[in-house]
Amino acid sequence: MSIITKSLIVAAALLTAGHASAESITLDDGTVCTIIEGHSVTGGMSTSVTAGNGKVTSSTTTGQTASSSTATSSASSSSAGSASADSFSTASKTRADGSVVTKRSDGTCSITNPSK
């Protein structure tokens, strides 16, 4: 996966979450998270992973909507000429106060707080 692809994933996550503030906190494991304010966390949470230069994607949404959980997936493929191997991962967790902590394998992290 290219750096551009990773950047797009992170950017998409931040855009979805809303406007990012400058405030950050450090978690127990040393990960520094940027706090994102003003996002309503009423529809659960989701993770989307993209590989193959953005041509293969898979997403899962889990939340308190009508059917309680949904899963969607789609894929296509393309070939490239140069030798490379790359990977990307992400994990999200809802905390007791409704905030969502998202960590990514590229070292970025964000905390999305619920709307008040």
Added chain:
Amino acid sequence: MQRFALMLAVVCVSATTTALAQDCSLSGTVGSGGSASAGGTSASSVGTAGACQTDNGTSSSIASGGGAATDGGKAMSNTHVNDNGDKLKARTKAQAVDKGTFSKSQTKTTTDGDSLESTTRTMSHVPGEKPVKSRTNQTIIPEEE
């Protein structure tokens, strides 16, 4: 004549042990993906899973897919999901081979409602060169804080 091979495989499954729609007391999602390319070969795979715990049970979902392509060799991609109650496992393998050149990508994703894990390994190789590998993993346990 140049031959083009392309294989795709996508599977998604959800398991629900509660009939009522209510707020998640605990929830989490994981996902991983990767891609590899070498010469005229390319392979990629992704996987995600999520779990939502309520007072009445746990809902889990999982999705995985991948693709492989080559302009002159063989390409294969397959996804297998094991649904055992609230325990879901998904594995996608994608591989493209053209003589000694190959690209591989494999993603394993699991959830049992209490923990979630997703791992992706990729590898590409050109004869006479050192293989290029990559691995990523995410594991979370949505325990009470």
